[in-house]
Amino acid sequence: MKLCIVFGILGCVALAAGQADSPMVPPAGPGVFTTKPLGQGTFRLVVTGHTFTSRSAIEKYLAYRAAQLTIEQGGQWFTFKEDRAKGETAVPAPARDPEGPRYSFRMKYFRPVWRYKANGSPAWTRWSPFSGEPFISVDPKSITDFEVSAEIVVHKGPMDDANPLAYEPWALSDLLVNQVSPPK
Amino acid sequence: MIKRALTVACIGVVAASCVHAAAWVKGYVVAFYDPAFRYGGRADYSRGAEIEPGVDCPHGSTTHFAIPAQVAESLSLVPWRTPKEVEALAHPSAAGLNRDRDGVYYATWRAASAYRGYNRDIETYINPFAAEDPGQPEVTSRIGEGFNLDGKIKPEDFVSPDGEKGIDNQLYRAWGCDAPWRGANGNGTLVLRSNDKMLEGLYTVVVRISGNKDPMNDDDATLEIGYSPDQIMKDARGNVGVDYSYRILKSGQYTKLKARIKDGVVETEQADIHMPEIAWFANQLRDAFFRQGKIRVVPNSDGTAAGLVGGYRDFRDLYTQNVFAQDGGQQGVREHEDHVALYYALRRHADGMLNARTGRYDGISSAYRMKLVPVFVVDPDKPMDIPVRDDTMRRTKAFDETAAAMIRAVDTLIPQEVPPGSGEAAVGRGGVPIPRGRGRIPANQARNNDDKVK
Numbered sequence: 001m002k003l004c005i006v007f008g009i010l011g012c013v014a015l016a017a018g019q020a021d022s023p024m025v026p027p028a029g030p031g032v033f034t035t036k037p038l039g040q041g042t043f044r045l046v047v048t049g050h051t052f053t054s055r056s057a058i059e060k061y062l063a064y065r066a067a068q069l070t071i072e073q074g075g076q077w078f079t080f081k082e083d084r085a086k087g088e089t090a091v092p093a094p095a096r097d098p099e100g101p102r103y104s105f106r107m108k109y110f111r112p113v114w115r116y117k118a119n120g121s122p123a124w125t126r127w128s129p130f131s132g133e134p135f136i137s138v139d140p141k142s143i144t145d146f147e148v149s150a151e152i153v154v155h156k157g158p159m160d161d162a163n164p165l166a167y168e169p170w171a172l173s174d175l176l177v178n179q180v181s182p183p184k
Numbered sequence: 185m186i187k188r189a190l191t192v193a194c195i196g197v198v199a200a201s202c203v204h205a206a207a208w209v210k211g212y213v214v215a216f217y218d219p220a221f222r223y224g225g226r227a228d229y230s231r232g233a234e235i236e237p238g239v240d241c242p243h244g245s246t247t248h249f250a251i252p253a254q255v256a257e258s259l260s261l262v263p264w265r266t267p268k269e270v271e272a273l274a275h276p277s278a279a280g281l282n283r284d285r286d287g288v289y290y291a292t293w294r295a296a297s298a299y300r301g302y303n304r305d306i307e308t309y310i311n312p313f314a315a316e317d318p319g320q321p322e323v324t325s326r327i328g329e330g331f332n333l334d335g336k337i338k339p340e341d342f343v344s345p346d347g348e349k350g351i352d353n354q355l356y357r358a359w360g361c362d363a364p365w366r367g368a369n370g371n372g373t374l375v376l377r378s379n380d381k382m383l384e385g386l387y388t389v390v391v392r393i394s395g396n397k398d399p400m401n402d403d404d405a406t407l408e409i410g411y412s413p414d415q416i417m418k419d420a421r422g423n424v425g426v427d428y429s430y431r432i433l434k435s436g437q438y439t440k441l442k443a444r445i446k447d448g449v450v451e452t453e454q455a456d457i458h459m460p461e462i463a464w465f466a467n468q469l470r471d472a473f474f475r476q477g478k479i480r481v482v483p484n485s486d487g488t489a490a491g492l493v494g495g496y497r498d499f500r501d502l503y504t505q506n507v508f509a510q511d512g513g514q515q516g517v518r519e520h521e522d523h524v525a526l527y528y529a530l531r532r533h534a535d536g537m538l539n540a541r542t543g544r545y546d547g548i549s550s551a552y553r554m555k556l557v558p559v560f561v562v563d564p565d566k567p568m569d570i571p572v573r574d575d576t577m578r579r580t581k582a583f584d585e586t587a588a589a590m591i592r593a594v595d596t597l598i599p600q601e602v603p604p605g606s607g608e609a610a611v612g613r614g615g616v617p618i619p620r621g622r623g624r625i626p627a628n629q630a631r632n633n634d635d636k637v638k
Contacts, residue, residue, distance in 0.1 A: 023598060174594075178597065
C-alpha cells in the first residue's frame with residue numbers, strides 16, 4: 001500500500017514535470033470560445049471578448065482553436081470557409097493551384113469575419129476582410145465587445161493541399177501554441 | 185549394363201546436388217548512392233525560367249532563395265519584419281564597392297533566412313516549427329521507385345516503373361522537387377557532391393550476399409550491408425574498380441538480413457536496417473536507420489548490380505542530416521532549398537513510426553538507389569569499430585548538439601538556443617550577417633554583439 005502511494009506521488013511529480021516542459025495555452029474564460037456543429041464535419045467557431053488586443057493575436061487564437069477542434073474530432077485537416085456577404089468581392093478568393101507549391105497551412109488566408117460594439121453603442125458593426133475596407137477604424141480602446149467567427153469543415157484522409165484554404169492542424173497548432181492566449 | 189548406367193546416373197545426381205549445395209558468396213561496393221527520386225524528363229528541355237521540368241515536378245526544381253521576388257514572399261511571412269524591411273532584404277543594395285566574394289545577396293539572404301520565427305530571437309533552422317510554411321513544390325506524378333512497405337495500396341502511393349502498385353516513398357513526394365536532390369541521372373548538386381565525397385574516401389558501403397544453393401535461385405540466402413573502413417578503389421579510367429577487397433565491419437552501421445533469390449534478383453526480408461547515411465561532410469557520417477526496411481539487388485549483365493534500399497526513416501534524422509552539415513542559410517541560398525518548407529513537407533507526408541504519445545507519425549517512407557560494383561567483401565582480421573576521425577571531432581560534436589537541439593525543439597515545441605560552435609552561429613541573432621574573417625562567433629557572443637548594435 002505504502003509502495004503504491006510512493007509510486008503514485010512519483011508518478012504525479014513526473015507528470016507535473018512533463019507538463020512543465022510543454023507549452024500550454026491557458027484555458028479560456030466562460031463564453032470566450034464557443035463551437036457549434038452545423039452539419040457533417042462542419043463547425044462554426046466564435047471567439048468573443050471585451051478587451052481588444054490586436055487583430056493578429058485574436059485571429060491566431062481562433063486559428064489555434066480550429067486546429068485543436070480538428071484534432072479532437074479525429075480529423076487530419078480542415079478547410080476554412082470564407083464568409084463573404086453579398087458584394088464582398090473586393091478581395092478575390094484564392095484559387096486552387098494544382099501544380100503550385102504545397103503548404104501545410106497559409107495563415108494569410110485564414111480570414112475570419114469580425115463584429116464589434118464601440119463607444120457605448122448597443123449595435124454590432126460588421127467588418128469583413130473581403131470588403132476591401134480597412135480594419136476596424138475606431139479607437140481600439142473604445143471597443144467594448146468583439147466577436148470573431150469562422151466556419152470550418154473537418155476532413156479525414158490525405159489533405160487536399162492544392163486547396164489554399166486547407167490547413168494541417170498539427171502544423172498550425174505547433175506554430176501557434178506559444179503565441180496565443182484567450183482574450184478577455 | 186543397367187547397373188553401370190544406374191551408377192553413372194547416381195554419381196551425376198550426387199555431383200549435381202553437390203554443385204547446387206556449394207556455398208557461394210558475392211560482394212559489391214556501393215559506387216553511387218542517392219535518394220530514389222524519379223526525374224522522368226529530358227535534361228536538355230527548358231521553358232522560360234523553369235529548370236528541367238520532368239514528369240515529376242510540373243514547374244521543375246525548387247527556386248527558393250534564387251530570385252528577389254521569391255525571397256520577398258518568404259520574408260513577408262515573418263511577422264516582425266516590416267514590408268519596407270522585407271523589400272530591402274530581398275533587394276540588398278549593390279551600391280558602393282562590395283568586395284565580399286560571396287556577394288551581397290548570399291550574405292544577406294543567408295542571414296535573413298535563419299531568423300524567420302514568430303519573434304526575432306528564434307533561430308529558424310533549429311526551430312522550424314516556429315516559422316510559417318513557405319511552401320514546397322512536390323511531386324505530382326504517380327510513378328516512383330521503392331517498396332510496398334505496409335502491404336497496402338493507398339491513394340497516395342506510387343506505382344513502380346515496372347507496374348507494382350502500393351509503393352511507399354513519401355520522401356520522394358515531399359522532397360522530390362528539391363533542387364539539390366533532383367535531376368537526370370543523378371546530376372542534382374548534392375547528389376553529385378555526396379557521391380564525389382564517397383568516391384574520394386569519405387565513407388564506403390559494401391554489400392555481401394551469400395547462400396548454399398544456386399546463386400540464381402536460393403530461398404535461404406543472406407544479405408549483409410555495412411560500413412567498410414577501406415577507401416573505394418578506382419581503375420585507370422577513374423571508375424570504381426572491380427574485384428578489389430573490402431572489409432565489412434559488424435558495427436552500428438551493419439545489418440544482416442535473410443534473403444530470397446529468384447532468377448538472380450535478391451530480395452530481403454523486411455526488418456530494421458542500419459547502414460551508412462549519405463554524407464558530404466565528415467561531421468555528417470552517421471547511421472541511416474530504416475525501420476521495416478528492405479533491400480533488393482538486381483544483377484546486370486556486366487556483373488554490376490542495381491540496389492534499392494527502403495524503409496521508414498525518422499523525419500528528424502532526415503532533416504538534421506540535410507541542414508546542419510554547414511548551416512541552413514548557407515545551404516538554402518547555395519542550393520535553392522528552404523529547410524522550413526522541407527520540414528513541413530516531411531511532417532505533412534510522414535506515414536510511419538506512429539508515435540503513441542503524440543498520435544503523429546515520426547517516420548516517412550523512403551527509398552535509396554545504389555549502383556553496385558562487384559568486389560570481394562571480407563571480414564576484418566580482428567573485430568573493429570568504425571574509426572573515429574580526430575580531426576573532425578569538434579565539428580561532429582557541434583553537428584550532434586545542433587541536431588539534438590532541433591529534435592528537442594520539435595519534440596517539446598519550446599524554441600531552443602543555438603548551441604556554441606554550431607554552424608547556425610555563423611549568423612547573428614535576428615538575422616544579422618556576421619562579416620567574414622571574424623571567425624565563427626559562439627552563439628552567446630553573437631547575441632551580445634547584436635545587443636550592442638541595438
